Amino acid sequence: MKAIVSELRPAISATLVLAVVTCGVYPLVVTGISQAAFGDKARGSLITDKDGVVRGSALLGQNFTGAQYFHPRPSAASSGYDAASSGGSNLGPTSQKLNDVIKERIAVYRSANGLAEDVPVPADAVTASGSGLDSHISIKNAELQAVRVAKARGMSVERVKELIAASTRWPDLGILGDAGVNVLKLNLSLDDWK
Numbered sequence: 271m272k273a274i275v276s277e278l279r280p281a282i283s284a285t286l287v288l289a290v291v292t293c294g295v296y297p298l299v300v301t302g303i304s305q306a307a308f309g310d311k312a313r314g315s316l317i318t319d320k321d322g323v324v325r326g327s328a329l330l331g332q333n334f335t336g337a338q339y340f341h342p343r344p345s346a347a348s349s350g351y352d353a354a355s356s357g358g359s360n361l362g363p364t365s366q367k368l369n370d371v372i373k374e375r376i377a378v379y380r381s382a383n384g385l386a387e388d389v390p391v392p393a394d395a396v397t398a399s400g401s402g403l404d405s406h407i408s409i410k411n412a413e414l415q416a417v418r419v420a421k422a423r424g425m426s427v428e429r430v431k432e433l434i435a436a437s438t439r440w441p442d443l444g445i446l447g448d449a450g451v452n453v454l455k456l457n458l459s460l461d462d463w464k
Contacts (some may be wrong), residue, residue, distance in 0.1 A: 314329070320462050331405045340453050342407060383414055389403065394411050434456060
């Protein structure tokens with residue numbers, strides 16, 4: 271019996287020490303470093319309005335539908351921008367259903383923004399992202415919506431384009447990724463405009 275206890279004692283001690291280190295000390299150290307070095311990102315990249323109220327995350331899209339707002343990418347996440355149902359439509363490039371949906375979205379986009387039939391519609395205006403929660407739209411997509419938003423708000427198109435530029439995220443290191451306009455940030459800046 272003493273032999274079993276003497277064999278179990280180091281195993282139990284090692285298990286307890288590892289549990290404390292891996293389940294307690296390590297997570298606290300990593301959380302502390304991330305909070306100190308990347309505070310905003312570690313807290314979810316939250317966006318607040320002028321009153322300090324959290325309105326959402328810079329990383330998650332929200333559905334805006336009014337003429338006075340910029341519209342996000344379409345979402346395939348359940349009822350639209352439902353983070354609990356994140357995912358794509360799983361429709362492939364040869365899918366007739368996808369083709370029909372895109373044709374319908376192009377017609378709606380052109381109609382909503384007063385575009386002629388020969389104006390190319392950006393892909394991100396009519397296709398959902400892989401997660402269905404994309405928080406950014408392309409600069410071209412934002413520019414095509416600028417006239418509608420300016421008219422609905424009684425603003426100049428130039429002022430709306432300035433707000434687009436202020437809400438644009440440029441590629442990391444100038445080459446990694448594409449430039450994109452954060453829709454939530456842009457719409458909040460529109461609401462703050464006087």
